[in-house]
Amino acid sequence: MQQIKVLIAEDTKEARDLIVEGLQEYSILRTGKPDLFRIDKTEKFEKAINFLDNSFRDKSYYEIFFCDIDFTESGGRRDAGYDLIEKAFEVCPLTKICTYSGQFHGKDLWEKYEFLKHNGLIVHTMDKSHSEGGTSEWLINNIDDLVKKVNEERVYFELWYNHNLVWEKIKNQKINLENIEKFDEIHSNLQTITALLQRKKQFDADIVLFRLIIQLYHRCLEIFVTGDKTDTEIFNESKNNKKNVYPFVKDIIKEKDFDLSYNDKRSFLHKICSFSPTEIYRYGHIINWYRNGSVHPQKKFSPEFGNVIFSNLTLALYVLDNKKEIKIENIKSGLKSFGNNSFKDLRDLIEFIEENY
Secondary structure (H helix, E strand, O other), X not given: OXXXXXXXXXXXXXXXXXXXXXXXXXXXXXXXXXXOEEEEEEOOHHHHHHHXXXXXXXXXXXXXXXXXXXXXXXXXXXXXXXXXXXXXXXXXXXXXXEEEOOHHHOHHHHHHHHHHHHOOOOOEEEOOXXXXXXXXXXXXXXXXXXXXXXXXXXXXXXXXHXXXXXXXXXXXXXOOHHHHHHHHHHHHHHHXXXXXXXXXXXXXXXXXXXXXXXXXXXXXXXXXXXXXXXXXXXXXXXXXXXXXXXXXXXXXOOHHHXXXXXXXXXXXXXXXXXXXXXXXXXXXXXXXXXXXXXXOHHHOOOOOHHHHHXXXXXXXXXXXXXXXXXXXXXXXXXXXXXOHHHHHHHHHHHHHHHHHO
């Protein structure tokens, strides 16, 4: 089982010690060793902010955050924990934020608590005023729920990490004013994808959700490869590159059908061919096939989670200069669980990344 990074912000020593002891007991119970969790802890609001800032700087994000609400015992505000929750969500929206407090029942705190929980910032509530709040079994059961959520979403962390790499590369480019709005759309799309995946279980309609996410990735890639090129530039460059890229897709498309993609219309395929005459064209071409299957039901395309992951990795492959930064460890280990129909495409893409970068 992979180590889990935990932050505890709690202004009473007894409560901090209780959580730490519970984590260590859980670790021994589940793994036989006491080091399943890497724990940072503090009683101070300001120190908790520093921990969160450092995790953002180092790209070493907390997977679980136990947060008190009332920090008056350490000289802070009664509702300071809400600021920490918002900060933690801003740093990493996939962090499992757990309130560890009994004060949220208070009239002055309840409304904000309900707002944060309704909007998905608080994913778990541990009530210190609970009648069983001090028992080992109660604590172990709560930790177990959080660990299960973390393990279910490990792949999401890699997708989100790749999103950040893509966005950092894009925002550091010199772009003209006309493209600022388009690049902001990429950022918005990536944020939407993360939010949709977080709430996947609430939708109970995976195929609909995956169709939408694939279309968002397709749009992000289209914006990026187009840049500030004119239609004429795109057409001419793609015409010059066409013979170079066809060998990369000849196993999945007949040459006569490939020619049909290069008429006077400046299609998505024109744009990715114009961008690069290398083998990465193949993976952009497959995303386009996914997207068309998502938009046109008659193509009888049933998207799987593997198609979503493939789209994430392809966008990173196109955007990033240093392809070695792309996260694939958990994706690779879970390859067979992401869907049989997408298995081959995703396996081939992972092998391409590993062999070439």
